[in-house]
Amino acid sequence: MSDTDKIDAVLDRHRRDGTRLMQILREIQEQIGWLSPATLTRVAAAVGWPRAEVSGTASFYSFFHKRPRGRYCVLWSDNITDRMLGNADLMDAMCKKLWLEPGRVSEDGLVSVNTTSCTGMCDQGPALLVNYRAVTRMTQARLGEMVGLIRNETPVAEWPAEWFEVEDNIRRKDILLAHDLVPGQALSAALERGPEEMLAEIKAARLRGRGGAGFSTGLKWEACRNAAGSGDNPAHYVVCNADEGEPGTFKDRVLLTSYADLVFEGMSIAGLVVGASSGLLYLRGEYRYLLEPLESALATRREANLLGKNILGSDFEFDIEIHLGAGAYICGEESALIESLEGKPGRPRIRPPFPVTNGYLGQPTTVNNVETLAASCLIAAHGSEWYAQHGTEKSTGTKLLSVSGDCERPGIYEYPYGVTVRQVLEDCGATDSQAVQNSGPSGVCVAEAEFGRRISFEDLPTAGAFMIFDETRDMFEVARNFAHFFAHESCGFCTPCRVGTTLVRNMMDKIARQHGSPYDIDELFKLHRLMQGASHCGLGNSACNPVFDTLNKFRPAYERRLQSLDYEPAFDLDAALSQARQMTGRDDAAAHLATHLPNGAET
């Protein structure tokens, strides 16, 4: 089969529909390696979109390649937890063995090695993706073997299966993970109640979104249900947000691995309530390996009459389709996710209008987190009264925490809301902890004095990440890792975030090179205020949080790096003359610059 035949087959399978561009591009790339200019031209013509728009989508996502990418593409997960497990040394060693520079494709087109944002394997790192398949627990021994397999060009499918094993590591179960529901039980309870009563139960249970913001799920579903569809194809949609990109978060991965039925059933219940017959699950590209198991779980549900027409003998019709992302953190923001579902770059929309009235294809859409949807099954089956007994007044139910970093037993812990940080630390075997990064880089850095605080919307809301740092860790380096993350993931749409995240990164690097001064710390505070007030979406608003928190709580980690109390240049001035000295052969006094002035030297 020639490349063009392969491209056409993919296009036909997707009905040459431009809104399916993400899936079209991914499938083509999986088959022929990269997205050449000719491929993009062919796709644009087929879907009837301007070529620039197709190219815009292909350029936006870091997992799409508009240049040949090497037959083996190795991407090391570069979250701080991977760093703490030694990924930098391993990646260095890999590059040396392969005679490679990071980020460059080898001359023979064989291999490239680079870093990528957190791949959601923080409890079993150091992790990497090889040709977009997740590999966990890298060691020096595995590394040597892997380099050999790459040199021999052994297909990734034939690599040792245990490298690709992903553990659930469930350490503590509560009402959700220890549920006793059989597939269909929650859905039939919901059908029995009917949409109105089911909505009333969700509201009475005071269920709130698990993605971090904690918006009332009942209100969201109600607003979506009450909004009218529009245009030629009026419809309502349910979208499950499985773009779990926040570094340090991996609970959705576990739900989708071992509790997929619960998630799909939650989507169906949401469909029943809002009046949707179509659900979309947006799965982050890093979890590509889950696609086939999830597809087969869907097929099983169809066979059991839990999806499709006349579900469980009722007149309710609902089906679910899985869309894969392609490595863009910003798509976790719901309006950016919808843009991505429509085949476009994942740039957050201007709101209002909100997705509940104008979402996917302009129709009323409810976007819910994986865990929220799973929790709705418990409410359908056991009722709101039972559910609201768990947790606290304003945070009912339980929360899954993705625990990683310095502790004996990293993994998934389910707690009723209200648990203290200290309790979690005790349970996972963390000792000498100095800080916890709660809810990921965009969340809050909790210092030891605050370990009595409670995980709840009243005190410490969280999307699930719980990264632990013991007292041997350098909190400045933690914040610097996060600053690099945000600079990489800014979508580039608005200037405060695009420029601001880069300035913050550069300033953190300047301090790391010991070129810093109090001036730079003032600048960081200024940038924090500016980005928080002026950015288009939550990414820019929260991008300075880790810097701001660590500056307030771990300021000495910054101060001991400062060169002096006066201003310091951003670079080595004398070294900046090196090329001119070399080319002119000069070495006289005027061919040098002192980086640090002796007192009064200029007067």
Next chain:
Amino acid sequence: MNAPMNTAPSPPRKLRVATTSLAGCFGCHMSFLDIDERLIKLLDLIEFDRSPLTDIKHCGPCDLGLIEGGICNAENVHVLREFRSHCKILVAVGACAINGGLPAQRNHLDLRDVLEEVYQTEHLLGRGGIPNDPELPLPLNKVHPIHEVVKVDYFLPGCPPSADAIWKLLTDLLAGRTPTLGHGLLHYD
């Protein structure tokens, strides 16, 4: 005890102002002159120290320094440091001082390649090799904005900043207000 009061207040001291163009095109200085007849009013309030307008070669103690252009060679660094150590307030004026601007277009090239092509390999240009007279300042590997070399207090954007924007900055600073440009001088929508 109360401080003694001046019975006959002397006229306020004139502020001393120094200006220079580093890796710039003097466009910002030209725009400064475009404040036109307001220059006369300004001269009641300020006096110039080192500046292309006075041809004074070195900077004395000043209240205000205005820097046009970025940093492209060793001499720029010396001049900038002289300004910083003598001026209480230092302002980066225009796109080149703030971002490197047009001269920074060379930053994606290796300086060695640039020197080689201009002075050696390009047959219409190459005459006598790469200049190495100690009188000439050496170019830096990259062009930098001035705030990467010294602390800068205020930034006046524009290419060039309009005469009205320069006037606003100066009058704000003279009156002791934090300079703000706002609508019509920075925002246009």
